[in-house]
Amino acid sequence: MNTLARLLGATALACVLPLVAVAQDLPQTKLSVIGSPVNSPNWTNVLQPFWNETVPADSNGRVTANAVSMTDLGAKGPELMRLAASGVADIVAGSTTLISGELPENDSIDLAGLAQDIDTLQKIIDAYRPTLEERYRERLGVVPLGFWPTGAQVLWCATPVEGLDDLAGKKVRVFSTTTSSLTAALGATPVTMAFNEVVPAMQRGVIDCAFTGSNSGNNAKWTDVATHLVDLTVGWGVNFIVANSKTWDALDPAVQTFLRDEVRTKLEPAGWEMARVATQQGIWCSVGDDRCEPESTAPRNLTKAGLKLVELTEAESARLREIVAEHVMPEFTQACGSDCVARWNETVGTVLDIQLNAAR
Template structure:
């Protein structure tokens, strides 16, 4: 049993008795659910056991779900929110990174370089959640029920790096517009390319470095073609779980309350713990740390290698903060608009101590 499976099982058992008392009052409810790619830690360790084990157990079998992975349906990430809004499934979980074009506010909680640690990210999401709940229903026809990260997106390099100054002149694979802005501000050249093209590009020297998750880079054998792992976090791959608004509004209030409690007390904590484990273990295993547990993120086991870990200095962190405030945020400001920026200043801005100019 994996670390995450044990966590989920313990969480479910800890609250099973009080929830069972209420289960008899729940009307029989069956839901259709679409979730993350099959065999991903997020699907195997979080979403699948939640819908197939935890919810039925805690509801005494009164609430059940037919849960399938987006992979099994051949669904692409950008399609997920549209499927949810159209009512193709009752509940859908996916990544905000893949649906950023659907709503500018999706970028608000995971801008490149904004949250360098997971505790700050959690504060950011908690602060901005009321805005997302409002905008998702208004613009997308869905009710957001939960958010949690996948894990830190860090920098893998096939060339020696000791600090941020060493990135100047290097070609760096990026995966978002704000990541590209941050990369350019570090005097590096942002390069957009598909994930599966990165390994040969690093081998041939087409690029020098690339951003991806601490665990996914290890899983994809980036450790075979890189020498340095830079603990520069440019994002967290925040996941969402939403319900079609018409379906949600038609559910019995007791079922609504039950699902909100389950997602808040069971699903989200498991997701956040998954992200902590994936980040720590992805880094530890890639740099040969004795704390490496290769099976911690099963079913995709990690490989223990010996990359050089580069940690940011206080000077690097201060420089990064200035870049985010002065060169990454203006692009978000232009895309989001004055009202969006004002709401961001009132919420996330208070957490990270950054205030944006609504005029851009």
């Protein structure tokens, strides 16, 4: 049994007895749900078992869902929030990275380079969650139920890299505006490129490096063309799960409470553990570490390769923090506005001991 399977088994057993009495009082409820790409670890190991097994079991069959992957519907990531807001589905799960243009606050919890470890990310999300819950309903017409990461987005290079200084002059594939700002500040040239174009681009020398998840890069066989893996985390691919506000408000209060509790105690813990496993195993397998467990992120098994792992020195980590403060944060404050910055300072800023100045 792999690491993630053990986690999901433990999660399914948690809090069973208290839910039995609650489940008997729930009205029969059927929901439509759209989730992550089919066969992704997030869909297979977190969302699908949650809706198809955990929720029906914990509600004694009173709450059920027709859960389909966005792949099955031919939907794209940027469309998901609009599908939820329009009521095409009752509940939708997707990535905040792909909908950053919908709401500036989406970037506030996953600014490039801000959280170099998953524990810091969790503190950031916990602190800013009430603000997101308010803004999602006001601006997007949805009720957020949960947030969890996909895994660390790190740097894969097809040319020798020993540290941050070696990135100067290199062409680097990026996936967000804040990642682009960070890359440029390191002296590299940011290049926007589709995920499936990266391998041939590296092979032809069109780009030197590219950012993506430690596990997703391995799954996509970036290990065939990359030679170095730089443990420089520029993001975590935070996922959201939201309900259409009209649908949610029409649900029986007992069902609302049940679903919130299920997401908080079952779905989110499974998602966070999946991210921890995927991040560490993605790195270990890509660099040939003996701790590599290729089946730990099934159904997309990892490949054990021999890339060189490049870890930042303390001096480089300090320099990275300065770059984030001087180049990434000002761009965020410009897009976010004074009220948004004030809320960030009161929440995330307090946790990280950082205070931003609103753009003038």
